[in-house]
Amino acid sequence: MTVERSLASRLRDARAVTVLSGAGMSAESGIPTFRSGVDALWRGRRPETLATPNAFAHDPLLVWRWYGERLAHLRACRPNPGHTALVRIAALVPHLTIVTQNVDGLHRAAGSTRVIELHGDIRRARCTACGMRRTDHVDAAIAGTIPRCVCGAMLRPDVVWFGEMLPDGAIEEASAAAAGADVFFVAGTSAVVYPAAGLVPIAREAGAFVVEVNPEPTDASSLCDLIVRTPAGVLLPQHAAELEALVARDQAG
Numbered sequence: 001m002t003v004e005r006s007l008a009s010r011l012r013d014a015r016a017v018t019v020l021s022g023a024g025m026s027a028e029s030g031i032p033t034f035r036s037g038v039d040a041l042w043r044g045r046r047p048e049t050l051a052t053p054n055a056f057a058h059d060p061l062l063v064w065r066w067y068g069e070r071l072a073h074l075r076a077c078r079p080n081p082g083h084t085a086l087v088r089i090a091a092l093v094p095h096l097t098i099v100t101q102n103v104d105g106l107h108r109a110a111g112s113t114r115v116i117e118l119h120g121d122i123r124r125a126r127c128t129a130c131g132m133r134r135t136d137h138v139d140a141a142i143a144g145t146i147p148r149c150v151c152g153a154m155l156r157p158d159v160v161w162f163g164e165m166l167p168d169g170a171i172e173e174a175s176a177a178a179a180g181a182d183v184f185f186v187a188g189t190s191a192v193v194y195p196a197a198g199l200v201p202i203a204r205e206a207g208a209f210v211v212e213v214n215p216e217p218t219d220a221s222s223l224c225d226l227i228v229r230t231p232a233g234v235l236l237p238q239h240a241a242e243l244e245a246l247v248a249r250d251q252a253g
């Protein structure tokens, strides 16, 4: 795979583009990532020990207090130029699919429509008894209480915890989007969480041009054709602008 061809010309000629995004995609929106920096811990606890069914069974109030603080913080966060750049690129390629590990809803808030949320959405809750899903639990969570369903049972965040299966069909749909991509972005993820990280080899083996957008090396770096050690909120708008200029030149003839 020659790297020389510009990424913008690869995007212009692509039938399908797929983006695997992680917490780094939302870093420039002010949302702490999971594993990098001092903010990776919450009250000295690692997310892997809190985002589990056992942690919730053992101390649902502690887990809800963690989610409540994240929900309170999320209220002040907006999509960043990286999110909106993907909306711009999607307008110029036949198919752009975003497969996100993030639970913050910022891709949809930016206007992206084809978004596969592998790990759920922190702004939704579901009942531990009747399974009803709700979004009116946020105030109770931010108040530091355990939100309850109309049936009286505890609600839980509608996210995928470690050791839990992903939503029905999500990884199959995501795998198809990875296998069908001409260009596959790995944006803002340390690529340590599976099965999400397994999408990178799937894309590569199916012939995608794989681009890593991350200031740091990751477990996926060795699988990438192009590595750009630049924040997503800087790099993606640059390539969106290059693609827009290329398409405009093509149309001008």
Ligand code: BV8
Binding pocket: 021, 022, 023, 024, 025, 027, 028, 033, 034, 035, 036, 048, 051, 101, 102, 103, 119, 159, 160, 161, 162, 163, 164, 165, 166, 187, 188, 189, 190, 191, 192, 193, 194, 195, 213, 214, 215, 216, 217, 218, 230, 231, 232, 233
């Ligand atoms: C599953 C939702 C089948 C919750 C999350 C033993 C027992 C059981 C399972 C396992 C096991 N060993 C391994 C597993 C599988 C496990 C796993 O992968 N564990 C890891 C830790 C090894 N996976 C699972 O359990 C999954 N389910 O396998 O089901 C099964 C079922 C039963 C038994 C066995 C198997 C479920 C995983 C889902 C977990 N839920 N989130 C919540 O958020 O509260 S995962 C969590 O991590 C987030 O979703 C997050 O997105 C995700 C991945 O992290 P990243 O997004 O990569 O974030 P990170 O901080 O790590 O990295 C940020 C990156 O951004 C860095 O590289 C940084 O350099 C970069 N960056 C920073 N700034 C920028 C930037 N990049 C660009 N621009 C910037 N500005």
Ligand code: ZN
Binding pocket: 127, 128, 129, 130, 131, 132, 149, 150, 151, 152, 153
């Ligand atoms: Zn209920």
